[in-house]
Amino acid sequence: MKKQAMNFRNLALVLLVVGLWVHASEVARYFLLVMGETRSFFYSREVATMNLPIFAIWGAWVTVLVLVQVYFFLLHFRVYGVSFRSVLTIANLCWAFLFVLFWVACANMGLARWSFLPVVLPLAWFEVFVAASICGWVVARRPVFLGAET
Numbered sequence: 001m002k003k004q005a006m007n008f009r010n011l012a013l014v015l016l017v018v019g020l021w022v023h024a025s026e027v028a029r030y031f032l033l034v035m036g037e038t039r040s041f042f043y044s045r046e047v048a049t050m051n052l053p054i055f056a057i058w059g060a061w062v063t064v065l066v067l068v069q070v071y072f073f074l075l076h077f078r079v080y081g082v083s084f085r086s087v088l089t090i091a092n093l094c095w096a097f098l099f100v101l102f103w104v105a106c107a108n109m110g111l112a113r114w115s116f117l118p119v120v121l122p123l124a125w126f127e128v129f130v131a132a133s134i135c136g137w138v139v140a141r142r143p144v145f146l147g148a149e150t
Helices: 008-042 052-080 084-108 114-141
Strands: none
Touching: 008 052, 008 114, 052 084, 052 114, 084 114
16 A cells, blocks of 8 residues: 555544544543442542542543554554444444443452443443544545545
């Protein structure tokens, strides 16, 4: 595969749109589901508080999450093109590597209830599937790689 130049304007658009979705989804899932579960699990109101330092670290973590997801999405779309099948494939792979691994590790270390995983993992899958769909939709209309056929 020959090296192709990147359209950084379109890349910035993909990062912005996917980033807005993932940040909104993470915040909603945290406040509607995870915060209450975490506080009840640790029997404390002092756990999972949202103050400026925690919010900043969380924002940085979600930004890294977006960068990793978009990187994987773009690599996959560059090789396999944008289709429902490729969106579904890369969404499942990213979900397994980023979220299933995280939540299983948390439960295995005793930092979350195993019974919480069937609730939180489908929501995480929906987040990643929508992010991959958004990325595919934008890339199909505004290619990130110049001269690329997606």
